[in-house]
Amino acid sequence: DQQVKQNSPSLSVQEGRISILNCDYTNSMFDYFLWYKKYPAEGPTFLISISSIKDKNEDGRFTVFLNKSAKHLSLHIVPSQPGDSAVYFCAASANYQLIWGAGTKLIIKP
């Protein structure tokens, strides 16, 4: 039973446009949500997070939105740049454990 789902295995976006990555979860006890970015042959690197008591967090080109009633969060990247091409993982925190989605491969086209 997947508690964190990323339903799009891949996403292709034109450079300069907005990239929107989506994530759904089932456990209402999650108290923190994080997005990680992963390049091939490297470990995931932390990108941005949001507490369950907030509905938006912004950091430069990256914004995460949380809709608790829908148990849905999204990551917006604007404008998208070629270096943003990577696999993006959504993770939810239950105490110290991170429960991860399967990832979405983002491809930024020049």
Added chain:
Amino acid sequence: GAGVSQTPSNKVTEKGKYVELRCDPISGHTALYWYRQSLGQGPEFLIYFQGTGAADDSGLPNDRFFAVRPEGSVSTLKIQRTERGDSAVYLCASSPSSNTYEQYFGPGTRLTVT
């Protein structure tokens, strides 16, 4: 400063053999986590250390898997009688404390069991 390092980066072993995977966390980080990532999936929690003790090993799939962190720094994940299904990337992460949500990951060890 140095990030999390893992050795070896790649390990190929025969079915039935014993392997050890090493993790060097960021200096001063008290919390250490092991995850396993299979192809096309997100990381899956295995075990969590706070200091020297395993605070939660509920993610270890069976008793062939064991991990230690004897001095509260370096950790070793040990797999006995390896099986082909153990093939995956094993990721280690550390954080300043268990109250920190952000975890810092190493590059992983790709284990292939033939």
